[in-house]
Amino acid sequence: MRDRDASWGHALWERLLWGGVLLLLVAPTGCDHAIDGVAPSATDSPVEVDGLFRGLGRPLRVVCTTAQVADIVKNVGGGDVEVDTLMGDGVDPHLFTATAGDVHRLRAADLIFYNGLHLEGRLADTLHDLGATKPSIAVTTGLVDQEPERLRRPAEFEGMYDPHVWLDVALWHRCADYVAAELCRLDPERAEGYRQRAAAYGSELNALDEECRRQIAEIPVRQRVMVTAHDAFGYFGRAYDVEVRGLQGISTADEADLVTLGALIDLLVERGVKAVFVESSVSEKYVQALVEGCAARGHDVRIGGELYSDAMGPDGTPEGTYVGMVRHNVDTIAHALK
Ligand SMILES: [Zn+2]
Secondary structure, three states: OHHHHHHHHHHHHHHHHHHHHHHHHHOOOOHHHHHHOOOOOOOOOHHHOOOOOOOOOOOEEEEEOOHHHHHHHHHHHHHHEEEEEOOOOOOOOOOOOOOHHHHHHHHHOOEEEEOOOOOOHHHHHHHHHHOOOOOEEEOOHHHHHHOHHHOOOOHHHOOOOOOOHHHOHHHHHHHHHHHHHHHHHHOHHHHHHHHHHHHHHHHHHHHHHHHHHHHHHOOOHHHOEEEEEEOOOHHHHHHHOOEEEEEEOOOOOOOOOHHHHHHHHHHHHHHOOOEEEEEOOOOOHHHHHHHHHHHHOOOOOEEEEEEOOOOOOOOOOHHHOHHHHHHHHHHHHHHHHO
16 A cells, blocks of 8 residues: 555656646746746646546545535545545634644645635635645635626625535535536546445435425524524525524624624514524524523523534534534424424
8 A cells, every 4th residue: 555655656746747847848938937936826736637646546535624525525535535624513614723733634635625715714825825735625616616696795794705605505515516526537537436426415415405495484484583693594594595694794703793782682572583593613602692682671582502504513423414414403493483
């Protein structure tokens, strides 16, 4: 195994070297350009060549940032990948910073998949820099390039896209298809397996999407108001017809303010909403303030349960899978608001 790895490593190095030579050959000639020392950007780096992993002879070592991304790669990759997930249950990706150990894991990977759209805000530079030495791929790239109209662009997020696309199952299906296409492109010898597993995973996601629609439709429209700790559920609300409001903004790096808190208390009291929700990866403190604020106005609102927004449940539990996490959320929401 080790020898094969070494020879593959050598082959990769040769490929990189040739990529570099080719870049030099096609680059404009002249000393000025060479003195600039302009390095190729991540996107036109020779590491992104099709068929990069041809002849690897062992599973691909993939590091994923979030568990939702890892769920796609595990399902599509099957036995052809070994997946290492950086962020465990309860970890907030907006605030996640990489330790030296995490950077080591990222460096040791053959390739990296991450969410993108600034979800991993404090890891963005590291992920971009690693793109110069290996494929470092945002699973949302296909949406940005081909279907940007399906992405939310909330005014308060300063012109950026809302990164929480996994909370609309149909959009996450598109991301899974993108991962499959990238694996097929980089590792074409094993493409048939990637395609078959992606189709099976896709069928599971289609059934899940239907299930979400059916369950939410049972909540009377007037009661379909969902207040959560931060603004993660915008895509969910749009996909399944629920009015969603968050105490903190799109990123948990934004603090909740008293104006937002007051407005949400008004909404809950006026609409007679029965429940609000906490999230596994976000502090409960603002949601508690909401419950107390409603109580002071004589309206009894309770915490309807814990939702998995940006992190999934612990490994080995149903909520530790993407399908289980979404199912838990929809069950909890339907039960609390009906
Ligand atoms: Zn979030």
